[in-house]
Amino acid sequence: MSKKYAIGVDYGTESGRAVLVDLSDGTEVADHVTPYPHNVIDEKLPISGIKLEYDWALQHPQDYLEVLTRSVPAVVQASGVDPADIIGLGIDFTACTMLPVDAQGQPLCFNPELTNNPHSWVKLWKHHAAQDEANLINEIAERRGEDFLPRYGGKISSEWMIAKVWQILNEAPDIYEQTDRFLEATDWVVSQMTGTAEIVRNSCTAGYKAIWHKKKGYPSDEFFKALDPRLENVTQTKLRGEVVALGTKAGELTESMAALMGLQPGIAIAVGNVDAHAAVPGVGVVTPGKLVMAMGTSICHMLLGTEEREVEGMCGVVEDGIIPGYLGYEAGQSAVGDIFAWYVEQGVPAYVQAAAEQEGTNVHEWLERHASAYKPGETGLLALDWWNGNRSVLVDTELNGLILGYSLLTKPEEVYRSLLEATAYGTRKIVDAFHNNGVEVQELYACGGLPQKNRLLMQIYADVTNREIKVADSKQTPALGAAMFGAVAAGAAKGGYDNIVDAAQKMARVRKDTFKPIPENVAVYERLYQEYSKLHDYFGRGENDVMKRLRAIREEARH
Ligand SMILES: Nc1ncnc2c1ncn2[C@@H]1O[C@H](COP(=O)(O)OP(=O)(O)O)[C@@H](O)[C@H]1O
Ligand SMILES: O=C(CO)[C@@H](O)[C@@H](O)COP(=O)(O)O
Secondary structure (H helix, E strand, O other): OOOOEEEEEEEOOOEEEEEEEEOOOOOEEEEEEEEOOOOOEOOEOOOOOOEOOOOOOEEOHHHHHHHHHHHHHHHHHHHOOOHHHEEEEEEEEOOOOEEEEOOOOOEHHHOOOOOOOHHHOEEOOOOOOOHHHHHHHHHHHHHHOOOOHHHHOOOOOOOOHHHHHHHHHHHOHHHHHHOOEEEEHHHHHHHHHHOHHHOOEEHHHHHHHOOOEOOOEOOOHHHHHHHOHHHOOOOOOOOOOOEEOOOOEEEEOOHHHHHHHOOOOOOEEEOOOEHHHHHHHHOOOOOOEEEEEEEOOOEEEEEEEOOOOOOOOOOEEEEOOOOOOOEEEEEEEOOOHHHHHHHHHHHOOHHHHHHHHHOOOOHHHHHHHHHOOOOOOOOOOEEEOOEOEEOOOOOEOOOOOEEEOOOOOOOHHHHHHHHHHHHHHHHHHHHHHHHOOOOOEEEEEEEOHHHHHOHHHHHHHHHHHOOOEEEEOOOOHHHHHHHHHHHHHHOHHHOOOOOHHHHHHHHOOEEEEEEOOOHHHHHHHHHHHHHHHHHHHHHHOOOOOHHHHHHHHHHHHHO
């Protein structure tokens, strides 16, 4: 049999990328990135210019299709591989990134009559405007003693499906009414490749983002009725659709999409997946004890376990949610690279930009180099990493960032370093929450853009967590994982694999170089982390709700 290949397509926050992978050893033969033409829509709607409210984050579904029709042909062409040897394709996506579609599977925002309503668009994972609904979901679920709450660390997030659906019902009942189904974007894109008659939902987003359980299904109609009588039957109506396991073949590539993507019709398309979850086999992790960090604009922390444990603020524990046969645990930080980007774009003085430009480097790299000259603790700064709220362990999108310890001598590189450190403390909170509750964390695996971009950041993470960090050898780990699932959907008989464990064992690699904790740094960071923890609890656990009061005053001032 000639060499066989699969394609993985990774849908990130700002761009989508396709990777063509050799199935014999995981070699990434070609990759191509398509930035989303409309990027993140968080100020005004395209065309109409309608202004969006604070905390909104939308996307344009057409951008996702553009990734398929630009990046997929590009990798096929660049690789020189015969399309007949490409046997499968898998995708992974940010999540919960959801959209309302009509009975034909068309996004409601494509309908000229509905396009001016912001609720007809894709709500991106970091759309945080459904917090009121999330608060009520939690209050009502707690009051009713719903058994699903512990599976989600005690709180359902405003980033997830039910809160977003309820926000649409509350603020745009006409859009809700005209919605045939609410879909995860990952399932929608898969349906566009396989033909909309066959819309299937993947067990990963259903489990982590829509409160679905392998044995119990969705929460009861009574629960939804208690939220709002209009939601009573939502799981049989607008959330209907078969939920199938990761690695399942969702269908086959249609003639029309094959022509647009430069592939052969009929190849296996795997059910959708989530970026962070696909990264786990992508980095070769198929057993417990190894926490995988997908590090980019945000961080998702993924871990396998053998028993269901309660862990404060985790995003969820889902049976078979990452690797079949294990409980998959997820936690996360909703801004990491985004915080550094904010500082580079909004906080850096002109002399730094000029110096970086003169030295032919970018501002991040300039700041990293200068920040590396400091020892842990030497800046005198301490920050809370809540620029986009706190996902784990507090699960509160209404918290904000904080930097303590400024003086007239504070330098930009010191601020930058304090922000890197703050995100490491945030990760340490998550590691401790798992480890101290019986879900062991022995070592860390890192993938995503950040480990490739910033060595200082990675050393700080090793020192703050006092654990060795292995880094994925792949530049596109989620896409590699997605390609593995594409190969599993195709099956061993076609030159793919029969299960994800076999695929990961053959195709994943980590770099030889690892980041090891440096004992003297560990000791200083331990003291700083204790200080971080005090601030974390003081501002995050209700002792001083000043951040929330400031938000309320801001809202009053805006209206
Ligand atoms: N040298 C750097 N050091 C730290 N962060 C960086 C650096 N360069 C870019 N970033 C941040 O990396 C993030 C993008 O990460 P990446 O993994 O490429 O994207 P995504 O999360 O969308 O998949 C941005 O938030 C950006 O601010
Ligand atoms: O929340 C999840 C996964 O559960 C992510 O999709 C979300 O944080 C976005 O990740 P990126 O930072 O774009 O890689």
